[in-house]
Amino acid sequence: MSLVNLRHAVRAIILDQDDRILLCRFAIPKPEGTTVVWAAPGGGVESGETLLTALRRELREEVGLTLDADPPHVWHQEVVAPGHAAGYDGVINDYFLIRTAFFNPRGALSDDELAAENITRLEWWWPQDITDYHGTDLFSPRDLAGPLAALISSGLPDRPVPLGL
Structure with missing residues (x-):
């Protein structure tokens, strides 16, 4: 059995008081053209970082949000697909829920x-x-x-919900 090299990342489901979600627009250049993907803010977990340390760093960098408490872990995603993440065989994304008032995102x-x-x-x-x-x-x-609809209507899950691609 061969080892699979997955990129571990953290993402924030940031919902404002009106249940709007903050998303990043990624324009990913590929040989066949640019792929545009809207995804939750976040990014890779660096060596030696915990998930929450990585989440705090990514939110500060990308959207300028500082966390006062540890947010709940709501979703877990594993995608094994060559080419899904450059240099990796796929990704693991752990998603955390952050409720906050509307703000204009501007990170560091x-x-x-x-x-x-x-x-x-x-x-x-x-x-x-x-x-x-x-x-x-x-x-x-x-x-x-x-x-997203299930999270908003049903509230926090008992354990992270597994997601597909």
């Missing part, structure tokens, strides 16, 4: 530093707009509307 990273991470925009989305979206951009997870 410059626009050039964000662009180097393929982030081209940060935007608040209404859940219904995700459900109704029929354009060419993708969401991560692809079925984001479903787990």
